[in-house]
Every structure is written in structure tokens, then in C-alpha cells.
């Protein structure tokens with residue numbers, strides 16, 4: 001798939017599904033995105049895609065390190081150029097990836113999150129899957145590896161859309177698509193068997209509305225897989241941080257696990273369950289060559305790693321599953 005055909009490839013791939021009934025609405029949202037994506041960086045990111053090596057990769061594997069092509073597929077000069085092109089898409093947050101032997105060691109070990117989630121969810125085989133807030137699309141490739149029929153990711157951050165296309169262009173036949181939209185831009189499709197949303201709820205101003213928006217993407221009986229920051233506490237406890245949480249400005253609500261289960265029930269999900277809980281470590285989220293900015297270790301209290309530098313409990317994440 002080339003960057004020029006991403007929309008038509010998506011439309012074609014959805015023709016046989018209920019999603020096709022929403023194509024008019026989706027097409028206007030996608031066209032609006034293209035019309036406003038005239039920012040200089042975006043022009044550069046789009047152009048740089050055409051500087052990626054124009055060859056068929058000899059191998060690919062969508063395991064812990066999403067790997068496309070082998071080092072030997074390229075000659076020395078091409079390798080140097082590839083590294084330079086990929087550097088234009090920094091910071092690389094979610095991965096890891098390996099493209100023709102170039103290891104992109106991302107800020108996050110997103111493979112660790114996937115290993116925590118995958119044992120607890122319904123098998124993805126033969127399911128249509130949506131990932132809301134998919135970042136670089138790392139987990140989209142992992143979902144495809146689990147034999148999902150179709151995988152669609154949405155995320156409004158333009159850089160991540162272009163990062164995804166650095167890989168997707170080499171995998172023209174996999175049924176994985178990326179729509180550069182926010183959850184609020186999606187019409188109610190009611191057509192996904194599994195909806196994932198990992199690491200997004202705390203960025204939403206209205207978390208209950210967000211849960212409703214996720215619910216209206218699911219078929220009846222479909223499974224929600226939700227991962228989010230949590231605090232210790234009872235049903236009544238939810239942290240609403242001040243200006244920043246772990247230096248992030250756009251963090252609104254961090255519920256206790258008990259409160260999260262109440263929220264899921266309130267919006268009508270069935271059988272909500274907490275399936276995993278994990279404290280984020282500085283091995284999982286850290287500064288790397290591909291994300292040279294500050295990372296988790298800079299956001300924790302140097303005297304007490306159980307606290308963020310603002311004095312809140314340090315990041316703990318939990319995964320929940322529930323049904324529509």
C-alpha cells in the first residue's frame with residue numbers, strides 16, 4: 001500500500017462489512033483531516049515516506065519486535081539513508097520495531113503491555129478489531145499476528161500516522177488500517193467484535209462519555225479491552241490531578257480499580273473484570289536513542305520513587321475486560 005492510496009485501500013477493505021454503511025460519515029472526517037493536514041512537518045513526513053527503500057522485504061514477523069525485512073536486503077548506502085529517514089519521525093514512543101536491520105528502540109516496551117493483556121482476552125481470530133488511541137500502530141500489528149480478520153486503529157496525532165506507514169507500506173496485503181481520527185470523530189458503528197483502548201481514558205475530559213463512545217463501536221456481545229492508569233483506593237476514590245501528572249498536562253481522571261468497575265457498569269457494560277495490574281517501571285518507559293527527551297525516571301520524585309514529582313502516586317496501570 002502506498003501513502004497515496006491509504007483511504008481507498010481502507011474503503012475497499014470495508015465494503016463487505018457493516019462498516020460500509022458508515023463510509024459517507026467516515027469519508028467526510030478523513031477528507032477534513034487531509035484538508036487541514038497542510039502543516040510543514042506533515043508535508044515533510046509525507047514526502048519522507050517516498051525516500052524509504054523501494055524494495056520487497058525478504059521476511060517479516062509481527063512478534064515482540066515487529067520486524068520487516070532483513071539487513072541483507074539493503075546495500076550499505078541504503079541502510080544509512082533508511083536510518084536518516086526514520087530519524088525524521090522521532091520521537092518514537094511505541095514499539096519496538098526492526099526495519100531492514102535498523103532497530104527502533106522506542107521509549108516504551110509496548111511488547112510488555114501486550115504480554116500482560118493477551119492472556120486475558122477473547123481470541124482475536126476471525127474478529128474485526130478496533131484500537132482507539134493506537135499510537136504508532138505497534139499493537140495493530142500484534143493484533144494482526146493473532147489472526148484478527150480486520151484491524152483498524154484510530155489516533156489523531158499526525159506523527160504516529162506517518163510512523164505506522166513506515167511499516168505498512170511493506171505489508172500491502174495485511175488487513176490493517178489506520179484512520180487519523182479521534183474517538184469523537186467516529187460515528188456509532190456497532191460493528192467491532194473487540195474494541196481496545198489502552199492508555200487513553202485518563203486523557204479524556206469526560207471518561208464516562210469516552211466509555212459510551214467505545215461501547216457504540218462494539219457489536220452486541222463484543223468485548224472491550226481497556227487499559228488505564230489507576231490509583232489504590234475504594235469505589236469512591238478517583239484522582240483528579242492538578243495541572244500535571246508525571247509531567248503530562250492532559251491527565252484528567254485516574255480511578256481506583258473499584259471505581260473503574262463502577263464506571264463500566266454505569267455505562268451498561270456486562271461482566272466487567274479487572275484482569276491485570278502493574279506498576280510502570282523505568283525499564284518499561286525510558287529515554288532511548290529514538291526518544292531522547294525526558295521519560296519516566298525524570299517524572300518520579302528522586303527521593304521517593306513511589307511518587308511522581310508532583311507528589312501523586314507513581315503510575316500504576318490496570319487492564320479491564322467487559323462485554324456489550
Ligand SMILES: Nc1ncnc2c1ncn2[C@@H]1O[C@H](C[S@+](CC[C@H]([NH3+])C(=O)[O-])CC(=O)[O-])[C@@H](O)[C@H]1O
Pocket residue numbers: 094108110113132133134135136154155156157160181182183184197198199200203
Ligand atoms: N481523542 C482521541 N481519540 C483517540 N486517541 C487519542 C485521542 N486523544 C489522544 N489520543 C491518543 O491516545 C494515545 C495515548 S498513548 C497510548 C498508545 C497505545 N494505545 C499504548 O497503549 O501503548 C499513552 C500516553 O501517551 O499516555 C496517543 O497516541 C494519543 O495521540
